[in-house]
Amino acid sequence: MFQTRKSPFILRIAFHKYFEVLENIRDHHPEPYRRDYVRVLLEKADRIPELRTGFEDPEIISKHEELLHSILSDLFPEALTYSEIKAVSIPFFNITFNYTERFKKLLKEAGKSFEIKIRNIDDDYFYILNCVVIIHSYFKREIKVSSPLYFDIPDKRGFIRHYRLSINADFTETIPTDKAYLLNEQEIDLLLDNYDNIDLWREKFPSDSWILKGFFVVSLTDVTSDFSLSELKSNLLSIDPETGTLDTSLEPIFSSYFEIPDLKTGFMFFNQEQHRLEKLENNRAFFSSSVLEYLYEKMDANTIGKEAYEALAHSNKPIVISDVHQYIRHMGYTHLTEYFLNNHVKSFVLIPVVKEKKLLAILEMSSGIKGAFNSLKVKKLDFIIPFLLFTISRFHYEWQNKLDAIIQREYTALHPSVAWKFREEAQKAFFSSFRHEEYSPKEVAFKQVYPLFGQSDIKDSSYIRNKAQQEDLLEQLHRLLSIAENIKENKNEGKKIIFALRILIEEVEAGLKTDTEQRVLHFISNEAHPHIEQNRHPEIKNYFRLLDPNGRGIYKRRKDFDETVSAINQNFANILEKREAEAQRIFPHYFELLKTDGVEHNIYIGQSICPTKKFSKKNLKHLRYWQLETICEIERSHQSLKHSLPYPLNIHSLVLVFNMPLSIRFRMHEKRFDVDGVYNSRYEVIKKRIDKAYVSNSTERITQPGKICIVYSSQEDEKEYYTYLQKLQRKGYVASLIEILEIEELPGVNGLKALRASFIY
Known part of the structure; x- marks a missing residue:
């Protein structure tokens, strides 16, 4: 058998469908000489019945190579044999013969050890492509393969050239065996909707269940230049705007695009303020600059000449030096001779990257081959410069955001009120990296801040x-x-x-x-x-x-419940986020929103969070009242929303008052703030246990639907929040009755009380 990988096909090379074309010429062509010539060919072919019935033995191709070449001459015109890259092939099975002369030349230059095969086809993709051929040819469904097929063939200089594969399958047919499944339209649709489910394809197209009979005509088109250009664009766009680094080297791609085997590239930014080049050490793996390395310390008119300096620094004109030694002799820059000689530079080009008449960077390409670069070759850069300009512009734009990127990487997405503190640490890390010094960002802490905690929790979720x-x-x-x-x-x-x-x-x-x-x-x-x-x-x-959708379970009621919870959470979050923008005007503070079955929020306010403004207890009181008013708004909004949801769920509203300032620290591993210190941990213990607490000496939970519960521990807090509730009564948010409750003793926590009032809708 020909194939080395599993396939739904049993392969039979045959020329029967093409013989039908020749028989039509023999019987109906207007020119007698043409009819006679084809008749002779068919008579010779009929002496070898395997050519019609099909065969598997590759020796038959070799044995009758000359006859097959004559038979296929209409498909392979002699006049085009040195220009077309064409052959008879079964592409998926690495069977190729009857090459044009240009194809033979390509394979000869590639070397005896080269094996022609399609790029990037693993066993699963190979199998599916075979199945697609069956769907297209036998079931008559028009299907476009998702991506083109390519051959990669080295030339005599060692460059890998890229060829797009075109396939003519007019002379093949697919024949079902007794192992084949004859699919209906729904099954075909299922396959096409599950293109990566190899098990499903193998189930519908078992191994060796179809016969592929005939041959393909393949044509190759050299797309090396287009491919290299595409790779260059892709790599330029993939440059990390934070660091300027690349995933892969540009040098091999530039080398292929310009067809210069020893091409080297260099790249440096230009500092407009100091009129000097700037290099990033992390680019050393991708650029082996030579000319720019020399110009790095001092780039001025004395170094490279006034005309060259003006061309680079003040215009969009590349400097192209075809013969370095001739240029040096002509210009008299003898100090450059030794450097170029030591670095094997005989030809180079410097390409300025300019935006709005400002030089942003310089790209250099050099070669040890005299005449490797000239103005005509550099013209090919016209297709690349816009992408290079976009990339560099993006890098300059992102330069000012680098500190934010370090914060994002080392810490988390931060609330604006505390970002300044993280920026201080980020600056230390950022500038240390440019000095190649090790620096680990330290934990960030804020002392003497007052916590506010509230939650609107879904009852019995x-x-x-x-x-x-x-x-x-x-x-x-x-x-x-x-x-x-x-x-x-x-x-x-x-x-x-x-x-x-x-x-x-x-x-x-x-x-x-x-x-x-x-x-x-x-x-x-x-x-x-x-x-x-x-x-x-x-x-x-x-x-x-x-x-x-996974075909496993009924998800009707749970789906309704999950959608209800999601709608409730989103409604609560929208209200909190909208009102939180107003609260920042009271005094800048840290705000954190957490979604569970309902939402909870953490607020920390104090002088250390905003050192530039004067903090007072008055700010804290304003924010505490804001919190209560916002929870009342959440409750009212929920009452309007809940009857339109699949599940009309109720919520519990709770506020925890903690009257002593504490310290919070950003935990690097958890990427979030947490209270700092043993004493302050009591606050976290209360938060975790309070919503399930009972009224002392009863079986009644302190949180109840339709009521707001305010948990506190001191008489001072009771007076303050009683005043807030009276204000809410006057605004029509809560009822006149305010309950004062003793809370049962909790593990590690005692002496807590609660104020509770009913909402008015």
């Missing part, structure tokens, strides 16, 4: 989610049980499935455990579905329509 999950599982199990009882096939297997389904129903009805859903879905996927999916009972089709 875990129970409701669990109930929705239970109801979905029960519906799915009952539907499967009904189907299993109604279908008659495989009675013994069916009885086992029915028994197992009834057991699972009883288990789910009794209540869900941690692994219940996992075990139920595992049984459904591996036992129940395989049992029913081949049956055509109408109830089965309706059942599968109800499943989630």
Whole structure:
């Protein structure tokens, strides 16, 4: 067999379809000499029946090479043999013959060890491409392969040249064997929608289930220049705007594009303020500059000449030196001779990157070959300069944002109120990197800040989610049980499935455990579905329509619940973020929003967060009242929204008052702020436990739907927040009755009280 990789095809090289073309010429061509010539060819071909019926032995091609060349002469005109790159081929199977002379020359220059093969086709992609041929030719579906196919062939100088492959499949046919599946339109659509699911393709097109009979005519088009240009554009656009580094070297691509084997590149930025070149050490792996290296310390008219300096620094004119030694002798710059000689530079070009009449950078290319560069070759840069300019402009724009990038990398996306502190650390890291000094950004801390914590939590969310999950599982199990009882096939297997389904129903009805859903879905996927999916009972089709996109479970009630929670969270977040912009005007503070089943927010305010403004307790009181008013707005908005949602869920509203300032520290590993110190950790303990607390000596939770609960520990806090509630009463946010509650003792926490008032809608 020819193929070395698995394929749906059994290969038969044959010329039967092309013989039909020749027979038409023999029988109907107007010129007698043409009819006679083709008749002789066909008579010779008929003496070798394998050419029609098909063969696998490659020796048949070699044995009848001259006859095949004559037979195929209409497809391979002699007049074009030195200009076209063409052959007979079975591209997926590395079988190629009847080359044009230009193709032969390419292969000869590539060397005896070179093996022609299509670029970037792994076993799975190879298999799928074979299947696509069947869908296109046998099932008559028009399909475009997602990406073009290429050959990479080295030339005599060692350059890799790139050729786009065009395939003419007019002389092939695909024939199903008894192992083949004749697909319907829905199955073909399923395959095309799952292009990367190799298991599905192998299932629908088993190995050796089709016969590929005939031959392809392949043509190659040299796209080396276009390919190199595309690679250059892609690499220029991929330069990291933060560091100026590249993922891959540009030198091989430039070398291929300009066809200069020893081409070297250099690249440096130009400092407008100091009129000097600037280099980044992290570019050394990608650029081996030589001329720019010499000019690095001092670039002025005395170094490279007034005319050259003006061309680079003040205009968009490249300097092209075809013969370095002739240029030096002519201009009298003898001090350059030794440097160029030591660095094997005989020809070079300097290309300025200019925007709005300002020199941003210089790109250098050099070679040890005299005459490697000239003005005509440099003209090819016209296609690249716009992308180079865009990249450099982007780098200059991002230069001022480098500190933010360091903050993002070392810390996190930061609230504007604390970004200044991180910027201080980022500056130390940034400038240390340019000095090639090691520096690890330190943790950032703020002392003497007052915390504010609030949450609007969805009531009984875990129970409701669990109930929705239970109801979905029960519906799915009952539907499967009904189907299993109604279908008659495989009675013994069916009885086992029915028994197992009834057991699972009883288990789910009794209540869900941690692994219940996992075990139920595992049984459904591996036992129940395989049992029913081949049956055509109408109830089965309706059942599968109800499943989630993964085809495993019914997700109806849980989907409604998740969408409800998402809508509630988004509504709460929108209100908080909108009002938080107003709160920053009270005094700059740190704000953090967390979404769970509901939302909670953390606020830290104090002098250390904004040293440039004077902080006072008055700012804190304004922010505390703002917090209560915002929670009232959240509650009112939720009452308007909840009846339009699939689940009309209630919420609990809670505010925690902590009357002592504390310290917060940014935890590098967690990428977030946390309280700092053992004493301050009491605040975090209260936050984690308070929302589930009970009123002392009762079974009543302190948080209740339709009420705001304010937890505190001191008499001073009680007076302050009682005043805030009275103000909210006057505004019509809360009712007149204000409850004062004792809170049960919590582990590690005691002495807490709460104010509670009902919302007015």
